[in-house]
Structures are given as C-alpha cells and as structure tokens.
Amino acid sequence: MRVLVVLQDHRAAGHAAQVLRGAGADVVTVADPAHAPTAAAAGDPDVVVADADLLTRAGRVVETVRTQAPDAAVLLLTDRLDVEGALTALRHGAQDLLVAPVDGPALVAAVERLGARARGARSRTRRAVVLAVGAHPDDVEIGVGGTLAAHRARGDAVVVLTLSRGARGGEAAVREAEAVAAAELLGARLFLRDLPDTALGTSGATLAAVEEVVAEVRPDVVYTHGAHDRHQDHRAVHEATVVAARRVPFVACYQSPSSTVDFRPTSYATIDGHVETKLALLRCYASQSAVRVYLDPALVVATARYWSRLGDGDAVEPLEVVRDVTPAHAVATTRSTAAAPTAEV
Incomplete structure (x- = not known):
C-alpha cells in the first residue's frame, strides 16, 4: 500500500508515518504542502492522508494532489467534525474523515479500507x-x-x-x-x-x-x-x-x-x-x-x-x-501492423 502523508504538524506526520510503516505500508511524507502534487505524481499513492484545512488553504492542495493522483483515496484529519465540514470534504473528493489526534489502529484500519477500495477501482479502470x-x-x-x-x-x-x-x-x-x-x-x-x-x-x-x-x-x-x-x-x-x-x-x-x-x-x-x-x-x-x-x-x-x-x-x-505479447483486452500502449507499422500512445 502506497501512502502519501501531507500533515503540517511534523510530529503528527512522523507518528502517522511510523504507524503506517509498521503496518507494512510504503509511506512518503511531505513537510511543505506545496510539494505534495509533485510527490503524488511521482509516487502514485493509493491513499493520501492530509489536513482537512488544506482543502481551502495553501492553494487548495488536496484538489491539486487529486489531479496528479486521480485514483488515490483521500483521508482527511480534522480538529473537529461537523456537518458543514464533512459536506465540504466530500464535495472536494475526500472518502473519509477522522478527528485528530487519531490512534494508530484507527488510522491503519481507515487507510487499509480506503486503499483496498482505491486499488479495486484502479483494477477496473487500470492504467498502464x-x-x-x-x-x-x-x-x-x-x-x-x-x-x-x-x-x-x-x-x-x-x-x-x-x-x-x-x-x-x-x-x-x-x-x-x-x-x-x-x-x-x-x-x-x-x-x-x-x-x-x-x-x-x-x-x-x-x-x-x-x-x-x-x-x-x-x-x-x-x-x-x-x-x-x-x-x-x-x-x-x-x-x-x-x-x-x-x-x-x-x-x-x-x-x-x-x-x-x-x-x-x-x-x-x-x-x-x-x-x-x-x-x-x-x-x-x-x-x-x-x-x-x-x-x-x-x-x-x-x-x-x-x-x-x-x-x-x-x-x-x-x-x-x-x-x-500484450493481450487484446489489456490496456493498449503500442500498436503495430505488418502493413502499417505505427505505434500509438
């Protein structure tokens, strides 16, 4: 499971990374939210764990991350959970919210559940x-x-x-x-x-x-x-x-x-x-x-x-x-024929 952690509290980010790595995840942490889109594009995460306020602050970082990793599930951590905040998060593509501070087992369970869902969706519309x-x-x-x-x-x-x-x-x-x-x-x-x-x-x-x-x-x-x-x-x-x-x-x-x-x-x-x-x-x-x-x-x-x-x-x-030996039903990446040896991507 590949996880990108974008938390502005360095201690919280370190704790989340430690807990998730202990559960077998491949974790990348980003200290500066501005670098999160680049990390998402390079790492192709299954799950993004981010601060809820990054939906509206720092140039709408979570939205930008989603453009670079469209298949990733988004788990937001928030200081308090209310109806308005939950609706805003869902409108911006979040799959779940947890109230911080989050204990280790709850974080692992949420990430594993969202990651499995993201990987299932990715397998149905698989990119090469x-x-x-x-x-x-x-x-x-x-x-x-x-x-x-x-x-x-x-x-x-x-x-x-x-x-x-x-x-x-x-x-x-x-x-x-x-x-x-x-x-x-x-x-x-x-x-x-x-x-x-x-x-x-x-x-x-x-x-x-x-x-x-x-x-x-x-x-x-x-x-x-x-x-x-x-x-x-x-x-x-x-x-x-x-x-x-x-x-x-x-x-x-x-x-x-x-x-x-x-x-x-x-x-x-x-x-x-x-x-x-x-x-x-x-x-x-x-x-x-x-x-x-x-x-x-x-x-x-x-x-x-x-x-x-x-x-x-x-x-x-x-x-x-x-x-x-690409099967006909697989994602087409290159195609050639004897009459017209062309490739398309």
Whole structure:
C-alpha cells in the first residue's frame, strides 16, 4: 500500500508515518504542502492522508494532489467534525474523515479500507505502468521523451530508471539534479542508481538494479536502449533490461544519438502535441546542452519529423519491438501492423 502523508504538524506526520510503516505500508511524507502534487505524481499513492484545512488553504492542495493522483483515496484529519465540514470534504473528493489526534489502529484500519477500495477501482479502470530504462541521465528523455509525455497525458504511470549519474560526462551532482527536475516535469517516479559510468556490465549489479525496479513497479511496458549502439553502457543496459523484463508484455528499444545504422525500428510512436514537452525535458539538462550537438532543439524536432514519414502524424519516435505479447483486452500502449507499422500512445 502506497501512502502519501501531507500533515503540517511534523510530529503528527512522523507518528502517522511510523504507524503506517509498521503496518507494512510504503509511506512518503511531505513537510511543505506545496510539494505534495509533485510527490503524488511521482509516487502514485493509493491513499493520501492530509489536513482537512488544506482543502481551502495553501492553494487548495488536496484538489491539486487529486489531479496528479486521480485514483488515490483521500483521508482527511480534522480538529473537529461537523456537518458543514464533512459536506465540504466530500464535495472536494475526500472518502473519509477522522478527528485528530487519531490512534494508530484507527488510522491503519481507515487507510487499509480506503486503499483496498482505491486499488479495486484502479483494477477496473487500470492504467498502464510504463518503465523507461537508461544508462545515463537524459538517455530516456532523448529516446522516448515524447512517448513518455503521451503516456502521462493518457493517465499512465511513468517510471524512469537511470543506472548511473553520468560522472564521466559531467558533474554527477549536477546531472542528478537535472534528472530529478526532468522527472518532476514529466510527473514520473525516478529511480537513480550510481553504477560506474562507462563501465556498466550486462549482469551483476546492472541486472540486479533493473530486476529490483521491475519487481517493485510491475510494468506493462518497458522502453530501453537498443542492441545496435556504439556506447558500451547502452548495450549493457539493453541486455540486462531484456533479461529483467522477460515477463513484461511489451518491451521496445528507443533510438539514441549513438545508435548505429543497424537500428531498425518496427513501430512508430506518434508524439504530436508532446514535442514541446520533450524539448522542455531536454532543457532540464542544461549542463549537457552546451556540449552535446544532439540536444539542439532544431535537430530534435527534425528527427521527429523525419520518422513521421513511416508513422502517423507530424512527429514520431521510432521503436524496435523486442517483445509484444500484450493481450487484446489489456490496456493498449503500442500498436503495430505488418502493413502499417505505427505505434500509438
């Protein structure tokens, strides 16, 4: 059970987190309510526990959180419970209210009940979980930044796994901050590992890192580097991801600046309406923009336009499909046919 705690009383927040973690929940606490929407987008909570007065204060934080995590159940804590307050809470989408201070068992019972209800509703209108795996910060944004933005726009949960902090290509701390900024802009959950840049292996720590995230997020769709790539880290991540995602219904490889002419896409993701988002994601990587020609916005737009000759729309990201056993009744994420190999998200 994933729980986001947004309580302005730090002691109450700490107590709630401790109690819920003791019951087996994965808890994220936010001290500043202004950061709650970003945390909701990244963490995809089942339940949000918040102060009731955040309905009307601090920019209607609870309403904003609900836009980022529409499937989450909302549990509000209030100092006093009256009819008017209860009606206001229900009108704003709360599923339950408790009068503070709340004892541990009552809090756990309420969260478990609301979480089970939220997960049941989510399973009936299930969104896809999309995992994009890259060797270095900015890899996935270059390869499938528009595709990931399209997934988010349709309500899918997006997860980014970056296996190194790119220390050989810049300052690791700077590149880490850039990766965090890009994930926040995209509304993605970010896993950032610190494996050795330019020396990633195909097994061992690399494989373990990818398998760990695959097991945690259980993706329906995985995007990663292709096998035909001049960069050794990209090839290693490709091999590790294909193994780790062996039970994932859909796995595809994106094009990198270092992809060779043997990169041969079989599916084409239309990103019309999401090119500007892709450019904004790439602008997060300011330390690289000054030294990497392939981050030139004009080249990024031209590349998307070039691939549109094989797909639908005016802008396309190419994909090499490795595995596609998505059942017809599942959430459609990519579609291709022999006659017209196009992809839609």
